[in-house]
Amino acid sequence: MSNSVPPFSSAEYDRRLHKTRVAMEARGIDVLIATDPSNQAWLTGYDGWSFYVHQAVILPLEGTPVWWGRNQDTNGAVRTVDLERTAISGYPDNYVQSTERHPMQHLARRLKMMGYENARIGVEMENYYFSAKAYTTLLTELPQAEIVDATALVNWQRTVKSMEEIAFMRKAAAITQKIQNFALERAEPGMRKNDLAAEITAEAIRGVGDDWGDYPAIVPLLPSGTDAAAPHLTWNGDVMKTGEATFFELSGCYRRYHAPLSRTVFLGKPPAFLERAEAALIEGLEAGLAAARPGNRACDIANALGDAMDRAGIDRGARCGYPVGLSYPPDWGERTISLRPEDETILQPGMTFHFMPGIWMEDWGLEITESILIRHAGPAETFCKIPRKIFVKD
Amino acid sequence: MSNSVPPFSSAEYDRRLHKTRVAMEARGIDVLIATDPSNQAWLTGYDGWSFYVHQAVILPLEGTPVWWGRNQDTNGAVRTVDLERTAISGYPDNYVQSTERHPMQHLARRLKMMGYENARIGVEMENYYFSAKAYTTLLTELPQAEIVDATALVNWQRTVKSMEEIAFMRKAAAITQKIQNFALERAEPGMRKNDLAAEITAEAIRGVGDDWGDYPAIVPLLPSGTDAAAPHLTWNGDVMKTGEATFFELSGCYRRYHAPLSRTVFLGKPPAFLERAEAALIEGLEAGLAAARPGNRACDIANALGDAMDRAGIDRGARCGYPVGLSYPPDWGERTISLRPEDETILQPGMTFHFMPGIWMEDWGLEITESILIRHAGPAETFCKIPRKIFVKD
Numbered sequence: 109m110s111n112s113v114p115p116f117s118s119a120e121y122d123r124r125l126h127k128t129r130v131a132m133e134a135r136g137i138d139v140l141i142a143t144d145p146s147n148q149a150w151l152t153g154y155d156g157w158s159f160y161v162h163q164a165v166i167l168p169l170e171g172t173p174v175w176w177g178r179n180q181d182t183n184g185a186v187r188t189v190d191l192e193r194t195a196i197s198g199y200p201d202n203y204v205q206s207t208e209r210h211p212m213q214h215l216a217r218r219l220k221m222m223g224y225e226n227a228r229i230g231v232e233m234e235n236y237y238f239s240a241k242a243y244t245t246l247l248t249e250l251p252q253a254e255i256v257d258a259t260a261l262v263n264w265q266r267t268v269k270s271m272e273e274i275a276f277m278r279k280a281a282a283i284t285q286k287i288q289n290f291a292l293e294r295a296e297p298g299m300r301k302n303d304l305a306a307e308i309t310a311e312a313i314r315g316v317g318d319d320w321g322d323y324p325a326i327v328p329l330l331p332s333g334t335d336a337a338a339p340h341l342t343w344n345g346d347v348m349k350t351g352e353a354t355f356f357e358l359s360g361c362y363r364r365y366h367a368p369l370s371r372t373v374f375l376g377k378p379p380a381f382l383e384r385a386e387a388a389l390i391e392g393l394e395a396g397l398a399a400a401r402p403g404n405r406a407c408d409i410a411n412a413l414g415d416a417m418d419r420a421g422i423d424r425g426a427r428c429g430y431p432v433g434l435s436y437p438p439d440w441g442e443r444t445i446s447l448r449p450e451d452e453t454i455l456q457p458g459m460t461f462h463f464m465p466g467i468w469m470e471d472w473g474l475e476i477t478e479s480i481l482i483r484h485a486g487p488a489e490t491f492c493k494i495p496r497k498i499f500v501k502d
Numbered sequence: 503m504s505n506s507v508p509p510f511s512s513a514e515y516d517r518r519l520h521k522t523r524v525a526m527e528a529r530g531i532d533v534l535i536a537t538d539p540s541n542q543a544w545l546t547g548y549d550g551w552s553f554y555v556h557q558a559v560i561l562p563l564e565g566t567p568v569w570w571g572r573n574q575d576t577n578g579a580v581r582t583v584d585l586e587r588t589a590i591s592g593y594p595d596n597y598v599q600s601t602e603r604h605p606m607q608h609l610a611r612r613l614k615m616m617g618y619e620n621a622r623i624g625v626e627m628e629n630y631y632f633s634a635k636a637y638t639t640l641l642t643e644l645p646q647a648e649i650v651d652a653t654a655l656v657n658w659q660r661t662v663k664s665m666e667e668i669a670f671m672r673k674a675a676a677i678t679q680k681i682q683n684f685a686l687e688r689a690e691p692g693m694r695k696n697d698l699a700a701e702i703t704a705e706a707i708r709g710v711g712d713d714w715g716d717y718p719a720i721v722p723l724l725p726s727g728t729d730a731a732a733p734h735l736t737w738n739g740d741v742m743k744t745g746e747a748t749f750f751e752l753s754g755c756y757r758r759y760h761a762p763l764s765r766t767v768f769l770g771k772p773p774a775f776l777e778r779a780e781a782a783l784i785e786g787l788e789a790g791l792a793a794a795r796p797g798n799r800a801c802d803i804a805n806a807l808g809d810a811m812d813r814a815g816i817d818r819g820a821r822c823g824y825p826v827g828l829s830y831p832p833d834w835g836e837r838t839i840s841l842r843p844e845d846e847t848i849l850q851p852g853m854t855f856h857f858m859p860g861i862w863m864e865d866w867g868l869e870i871t872e873s874i875l876i877r878h879a880g881p882a883e884t885f886c887k888i889p890r891k892i893f894v895k896d
Contacts, residue, residue, distance in 0.1 A: 157720055158734035160630075160833035180820055180862050184732035201820040202844065205837045210628075233635040234604075236554075240637035241628035241653065259635065302714035306707035313700035313737075320696035320739030323721045326551055338578035340552035343707075345714030426574055426595040437831045438630075439554035443599045450596065468574050 114153025114190040115363045120272055121190045124151055127265045129169055132258075138227035139219070140167040140258055143238040145436040147262040148175070149364055152191055156184040159237055159436060161204050162211035168222070176215060178204060212242045216249030225250065230258030236438065263444045267431055268458040273365065274481065277433065277460060279319045281367035281479060281491035283360020287311045288369055288492070291330070291356045292499045295373045301330060301343040312360055322361040325440035326368075329357040336372075336473030339466055350376040353498070355466075355475035359432075359440055366432050366440045367491040368462045370475035373499045385467055385474050386498050388420030393476060393496055396428070396463055400480055400488035406451040413465050414449070428465040432479060457484045460491075474498070508547025508584040509757045514666055515584045518545055521659045523563055526652075532621035533613065534561040534652055537632040539830040541656040542569070543758055546585055550578040553631055553830060555598050556605035562616070570609060572598060606636045610643030619644065624652030630832065657838045661825055662852040667759065668875065671827065671854060673713045675761035675873060675885035677754020681705045682763055682886070685724070685750045686893045689767045695724060695737040706754055716755040719834040720762075723751040730766075730867030733860055744770040747892070749860075749869035753826075753834055760826050760834045761885045762856045764869035767893045779861055779868050780892050782814030787870060787890055790822070790841075790857055794874055794882035800845040807859050808843070822859040826873060851878045854885075868892070 114121065128151065132140055142148055145159040152165055154175055163177030172195045175185045179198035186196060199214040219229065231246065232238045234257075246255055269277065287308050294304055308328045315321035331341045333352035348354060352375060359368035374382070395412035413428050429447035432440055440462075445453045447461065459482040466475045476496055480488035508515065522545065526534055536542055539553040546559055548569055557571030566589045569579045573592035580590060593608040613623065625640065626632045628651075640649055663671065681702050688698055702722045709715035725735045727746035742748060746769060753762035768776070789806035807822050823841035826834055834856075839847045841855065853876040861868045870890050874882035 155736070156732065156734040157723065157736055157832070160720075160835075180733050183862060183864075184735050187729060187732055187735065202842060204821065205824070205835070205840060208844070231634065233638065234633050236630045236633070238634050239628050239630070240625065240632050240634050241651070243634035243637065244627065257635070300714065302707050302709060306704040306715070309707060310700040310704035313696050313703060315696060315739070318739065320694065320737075321700070323736065326554075327717045329551065335581060338550065338581055339574050340550040341578050341581065342549070342551055342717065343714075345709070345712065427598065430599070438551070441554075441599070446599060448596060450602070468577060470577075 114188060116153065116272055118190055120270060121152065124265065125167070125173065128167065128262055131261055131265060132169055132230065135230070135258065135261070136228055137230040137256065137258060138169055139224050140230040140261065141232070142167060142262055143232050144235045144262070145237060146434050150262065150266055150434050152189040154185055155188045155364065156181060158184060162242060164215065166218070176218060210241060210245045212245035213249055216246055219250065224253065226252045228254045228256060230256055230261060232259050233257040234259040260444050263442050266433060266442055267444055268456050269433060269460055273433060274458065276362050276365040277367050277491060279362035280360045280365045282316045282319065283312055283321050283362060284358060284367045284369050284479070285492045285494060286316055287358050287360060288356060288371055288494055291358065292371060292373050295348060295354060295375065295501065297348055297350045297375055299348045300345055301332065301348065302345050305330060305343040308358060319362055322364055324359045324361040324366060325435040325437045326359070330354055331473065334471040337468050337471050339468050339473065348375060353378070353382060353472065353474065355473060357475055364434050364436065366435055367479040368432060368440055368477070369479055369492050369494065370466065370477040371494060371499060372474050372476060373501060375501050377502055378498060378500060382472065382474065382498065384420060385422060388416050388422060389465060389467065389474060389476050390496050392416030392465060393463070393478065397478070397480065397490070398487045400455060400463070400482060401486060402455055402457050402482055402484065404455050406445050406447050406453040406455065407449050409463065410447045410449050422467060424465065424467055429461045429463045431460060432462045433460055455482050457482055508582060510547065510666055512584055514664060515546065518659065519561070519567065522561065522656055525655055525659060526563055526624065529624070529652065529655070530622055531624040531650065531652060532563055533618050534624040534655065536561060536656055537626050538629045538656065539631060540828050544656065544660055544828050546583040548579055549582045549758065550575060552578060556636060558609065560612070570612060604635060604639045606639035607643055610640055613644065618647065620646045622648045622650060624650055624655060626653050627651040628653040654838050657836050660827060660836055661838055662850050663827060663854055667827060668852065670756050670759040671761050671885060673756035674754045674759045676710045676713065677706055677715050677756060678752060678761045678763050678873070679886045679888060680710055681752050681754060682750060682765055682888055685752065686765060686767055689742055689748060689769065689895065691742055691744045691769055693742045694739055695726065695742065696739050699724060699737040702752060713756055716758055718753045718755040718760060719829040719831045720753070724748055725867065728865040731862050731865050733862050733867065742769060747772070747776060747866065747868065749867060751869055758828050758830065760829055761873040762826060762834055762871070763873055763886050763888065764860065764871040765888060765893060766868050766870060767895060769895050771896050772892060772894060776866065776868065776892065778814060779816060782810050782816060783859060783861065783868060783870050784890050786810030786859060787857070787872065790859070791872070791874065791884070792881045794849065794857070794876060795880060796849055796851050796876055796878065798849050800839050800841050800847045800849065801843050803857065804841045804843050816861060818859065818861055823855045823857045826854055826856045849876050851876055
């Protein structure tokens with residue numbers, strides 16, 4: 109189970125490359141520059157915390173893909189990618205965070221050497237790891253090329269998971285289930301939030317049995333009381349108090365695959381307004397799960413949830429989910445489909461989502477969520493089996 | 503100790519805003535769009551794991567800065583920024599990861615409302631959180647404006663730390679010292695790498711006494727044996743073995759401030775080549791620390807180290823450090839100065855660096871590093887006090 113070999117079979121990587129190339133061909137793209145680390149991992153197996161410098165998979169329509177990155181990280185590529193040594197290409201260290209040079213100058217020369225001076229080159233315009241400067245540098249260095257937006261071209265190929273990927277997500281979900289139950293059990297008045305976050309994080313990395321835990325793409329989120337109005341506040345040294353709700357938004361991670369899930373604990377007796385929101389949310393979740401079947405659309409899940417929210421007079425004002433699977437910081441979503449009224453993507457068997465109808469009001473918050481798998485028929489399967497309710501510790 | 507108030511005084515934020523505006527004025531910039539989360543935190547106190555969606559501090563030359571982000575994250579802004587409620591501005595959720603809209607369309611309208619339709623607007627072209635698409639969207643939406651590269655304009659203001667910031671880094675360093683000593687003590691044959699990573703991470707988040715630990719911007723790095731050739735491989739479920747070196751590159755984090763440090767442990771008797779590299783590295787570190795004094799240049803540190811490496815016949819082929827302080831994933835560096843021969847930045851009292859002369863060869867690696875503070879006179883101070891050597895457990 110070392111990470112010094114790619115986690116999947118060569119056949120699986122071949123299938124992924126083929127699928128991506130079909131999409132490239134349909135868009136007339138000669139070569140794709142995949143800078144999203146999750147796309148690099150999905151296409152080749154590359155894994156490492158090196159995405160803070162420029163790196164990419166260069167994927168031609170035909171022939172061998174190339175992993176390109178900082179010289180010192182070629183040692184990591186040798187140990188993780190499903191490619192020959194000759195397909196790993198490094199750039200000198202004086203390109204790193206330089207005020208004089210940009211790594212995309214080096215990539216442009218590499219592309220010219222490969223014969224792509226006049227090619228149609230796809231780049232991921234909307235990605236954390238393809239900066240505005242990366243783009244303008246490529247434009248300057250490759251004036252004859254046509255540089256086109258291929259944002260999420262690879263991500264869209266990832267929406268339907270293979271059986272091998274679903275097996276990884278089940279392992280991630282086993283870790284999620286463990287840490288979520290752990291958090292719900294440990295929560296008590298007087299517990300410092302950072303101490304609880306420490307324990308949760310450690311349990312996640314320990315993993316379950318031989319399935320060692322990888323680092324999740326997002327840290328544990330566990331705001332309490334009025335701070336639970338803010339979905340993305342991280343922990344502090346405050347203690348948990350009687351009379352406050354705390355939500356735990358957590359994911360286990362197995363070989364970069366995620367299965368996030370949220371539950372809420374209340375220390376003491378919950379106020380009536382929170383119990384009403386809980387009832388509406390559970391009803392909405394059940395309606396959404398029933399709508400999450402193949403042939404339905406992404407918006408059908410959102411609308412089913414929305415009906416229950418409307419009846420309860422709760423205006424969430426946000427999408428209620430996104431695809432999940434392979435990911436790196438800062439996001440464990442896949443950035444393709446959104447579970448919202450305007451998204452008419454057809455649901456297919458093997459798609460996986462974080463069905464995430466968090467409620468964040470002016471001075472309180474409530475999260476009960478599920479990671480789900482679209483099955484061949486019928487309603488979605490939930491990856492974890494944890495009662496859908498507020499856990500009350502009175 | 504809550505994170506629901508900004509960590510610094512209003513006077514400190516005022517000082518930072520003023521300093522940044524002087525730099526803006528020198529560059530003729532009317533308004534700066536700070537998308538780097540560390541710059542947002544440094545300028546206003548904003549804190550939250552929301553940087554996976556577009557957000558920014560809009561800093562005009564005069565008048566109140568505005569924190570702009572996703573509607574649901576305005577709740578987090580209310581709780582963390584040193585700004586009035588009216589200076590917090592949200593965009594609707596259907597802009598988030600949409601295939602139809604881009605948040606920069608919303609920002610462009612906001613800028614027009616503020617009177618910047620024809621202004622000179624600074625953007626951080628080279629940043630994880632300002633995508634190529636963000637840039638082209640602003641260009642399209644603000645055709646009359648002049649959009650100029652202000653990459654690292656704020657980061658450069660951060661290079662010299664205030665006394666308040668140095669105090670935070672000392673707290674981070676106390677955590678670093680704790681977790682580094684912990685890792686060195688716990689390392690033994692048969693220990694699973696992920697179990698050790700779990701314990702290290704938990705210790706970091708527990709913090710030291712009342713100084714609760716925040717999440718570091720990079721996860722613990724602890725590759726062993728031949729994998730230590732790869733600086734950025736993350737852990738797996740393999741066990742530590744006799745006859746192998748493992749380096750620990752770790753940082754504690756206090757209120758987003760870092761003080762990273764690496765040490766190497768060897769289980770068994772180290773080979774002679776590793777002991778020779780250790781001796782050269784220690785000599786190089788000492789020479790570098792002696793050169794790290796005010797008035798000298800960044801390259802003087804690199805050259806002092808380089809001389810020792812040259813004498814030992816070791817070609818590192820990489821820079822040997824970078825500024826550290828306030829940071830968010832994926833990088834704990836500040837992306838301004840680099841300790842390398844071509845960088846002639848003058849060292850000033852209050853500058854802080856990770857002096858990071860890692861050695862990564864074909865099939866082995868060695869890391870002994872220090873976080874350092876440039877003093878008013880004399881050689882640099884090391885934030886941690888851990889013997890500079892390979893820790894041998896025979």
